[in-house]
Amino acid sequence: MKTIFVFxxxxxxxxSQTIAxxxxxxxxxxxxxxxxxxxxxxxxxADAPTTDSIAVSIQHNLEIADLGNMGHGNSRGAFIxxxxxxxxxxxxxxKGSSKLYAVDLAFTPDCLxxxxxxxxxxxxxxxxxxxxxxxRGKRLDGxxxxxxxxxxxxxxxxxxxxxxxxxxDNTIKENSYKEILTKDPKNFWANWDMAELKKKQGSYxxxxxxxxxxxxNENIDPxxxxxxxxxxxxxxxxxxxxxxxxxxxxxVEMDELNNWNGGFIYNVNVPKEAANKETWKMxxxxxxxxxxxxxxxxxxxLPKE
Amino acid sequence: MLFIVGCSQSPxxxxxxxxxxxxxxxxxxxxxxxxxxxxxxxxxxxxxxTEAAGVFTYSSKDCVFTKILTSLNADETHEMKALLQGKSxxxxxxxxxxxxxxxxxxxxxxxxxxxxxxxxLSELILFV
Numbered sequence: 001m002k003t004i005f006v007f008x009x010x011x012x013x014x015x016s017q018t019i020a021x022x023x024x025x026x027x028x029x030x031x032x033x034x035x036x037x038x039x040x041x042x043x044x045x046a047d048a049p050t051t052d053s054i055a056v057s058i059q060h061n062l063e064i065a066d067l068g069n070m071g072h073g074n075s076r077g078a079f080i081x082x083x084x085x086x087x088x089x090x091x092x093x094x095k096g097s098s099k100l101y102a103v104d105l106a107f108t109p110d111c112l113x114x115x116x117x118x119x120x121x122x123x124x125x126x127x128x129x130x131x132x133x134x135x136r137g138k139r140l141d142g143x144x145x146x147x148x149x150x151x152x153x154x155x156x157x158x159x160x161x162x163x164x165x166x167x168x169d170n171t172i173k174e175n176s177y178k179e180i181l182t183k184d185p186k187n188f189w190a191n192w193d194m195a196e197l198k199k200k201q202g203s204y205x206x207x208x209x210x211x212x213x214x215x216x217n218e219n220i221d222p223x224x225x226x227x228x229x230x231x232x233x234x235x236x237x238x239x240x241x242x243x244x245x246x247x248x249x250x251x252v253e254m255d256e257l258n259n260w261n262g263g264f265i266y267n268v269n270v271p272k273e274a275a276n277k278e279t280w281k282m283x284x285x286x287x288x289x290x291x292x293x294x295x296x297x298x299x300x301x302l303p304k305e
Numbered sequence: 306m307l308f309i310v311g312c313s314q315s316p317x318x319x320x321x322x323x324x325x326x327x328x329x330x331x332x333x334x335x336x337x338x339x340x341x342x343x344x345x346x347x348x349x350x351x352x353x354x355t356e357a358a359g360v361f362t363y364s365s366k367d368c369v370f371t372k373i374l375t376s377l378n379a380d381e382t383h384e385m386k387a388l389l390q391g392k393s394x395x396x397x398x399x400x401x402x403x404x405x406x407x408x409x410x411x412x413x414x415x416x417x418x419x420x421x422x423x424x425x426l427s428e429l430i431l432f433v
Binding site for chain 1: 356357358359377378380381382384385387388389410411412413416425426427428429430431432433
C-alpha cells in the first residue's frame with residue numbers, strides 16, 4: 001500500500017504541476033467576460049471617474065487574442081503566459097483622437113478574472129487632456145480554465161484529498177471537505193470522505209447524507225463503478241463480469257434488492273429508493289460492504305487513510 | 306447373509322428413552338419455518354434445501370447459525386461455482402433472537418455475521 005501511496009503522490013504532483021503550467025497562450029477558443037470599465041476623465045474636466053459594465057468576448061488563438069469593444073473599440077493583443085500585452089494605438093475620439101498607451105492585462109491563474117490600467121492622451125485642434133482607463137474583467141462562461149481536461153481536474157482534486165487525508169486533526173479535515181463542498185456540493189470525493197469521517201464519529205444519519213450525495217453524483221459514478229467492478233472481478237478471480245441475466249445467484253440478489261423496502265444496514269437507516277437503481281445499488285454496496293472505503297480508494301489509486 | 310438379516314431385524318433404537326449421559330437434542334426439520342423456529346430455541350439441527358441460487362445447508366448449534374452454499378445452480382458459470390461453492394457464513398445469536406433473514410436472504414441481516422460467503426455476496430452487489 002505504501003507503493004500505491006507513493007505512486008499516487010508522485011502522479012498527483014506531476015498532474016498538479018501540469019495544471020499550474022496552464023496558461024492563456026495555449027488556448028484556442030472564445031471566452032465571455034463582464035468587464036467593469038472605469039474612465040478617469042477628471043483631467044479633462046469631469047467631476048469624478050465613471051464606471052460602466054460591459055459584456056465582452058475574447059477570441060483566443062494561442063498567443064493572439066482579439067478583444068471586443070470595451071469602450072475604445074476592438075483591440076488585439078498577445079499573450080505571454082497569463083499576461084496579455086496590448087500595444088499602444090491611436091483611435092478617433094470625438095472631434096479629435098486619443099492615444100491609448102500600451103497596457104499589460106494580468107489574468108489570474110484560476111482563469112476567472114483580469115485587470116489592467118492604461119493612460120491615454122486626448123487631443124483635438126483646440127484642446128488636450130489626459131486620463132486613464134481601468135479594466136476589471138470577470139469570466140462569465142466557466143468556473144475553471146477552459147480546455148483543461150476533466151481528468152486533470154479530478155487528479156488535482158485527488159491531490160487535495162491526499163493533503164486533507166494526511167491531516168491528523170478531524171476538524172481540519174471536516175472544514176477542508178466542507179470548503180470543497182461549498183463550491184461543488186455534489187463532489188464525489190469530498191462527500192465520500194466526509195461520509196467516512198461521519199461514520200467514524202458515529203453520526204450515521206450524516207454518514208448516509210454524504211453517501212447519498214456521493215453516490216448520486218452522475219458524473220463520476222458510472223466510471224467509478226466500472227473500476228470497482230474490475231477490482232472486484234480481480235479479487236474474486238472471475239474473468240467475465242457476471243450479470244443477473246447470466247447468473248441465477250445474482251438474479252436472487254437482484255430480486256432481494258428490488259423487493260427490499262429499506263431499513264437498517266449496520267447502524268444506518270437506508271430508505272427505499274427506486275428512481276435510479278444504479279446509484280441505489282451503489283449506496284447499498286457502500287453501506288453494506290465493510291471495506292467499501294478502501295476498495296474504492298484502491299480502484300482509483302487514492303491512498304487509504 | 307445371516308449377519309445382515311440379523312441386523313435388519315434388530316428393533317429400532319428408542320430415541321425417546323432417557324440416557325445416562327444426554328446428547329444434545331437434534332431437531333428434525335424439513336422446512337425453513339421449522340428450522341427458524343427450532344434454531345430460535347438454540348436447538349441443534351441441520352436442514353438442506355434446494356433453492357433458486359443453489360443447494361444450501363443451514364445448521365444451528367449452540368446458538369451459532371451456519372449457512373453453507375453446498376452447490377450452485379447448474380446454470381452458473383464454472384468461475385462462479387469455483388468462487389462460491391462450499392463457502393459459508395456464521396452468525397452468533399442469543400436464544401430467542403434468531404434473525405429469520407439469515408435463512409431467507411442472501412444479503413440482508415448478515416451485517417454482523419462472518420465468513421467468506423458474506424464477503425463474496427457483498428462484493429457481488431456491484432454486479433447486480
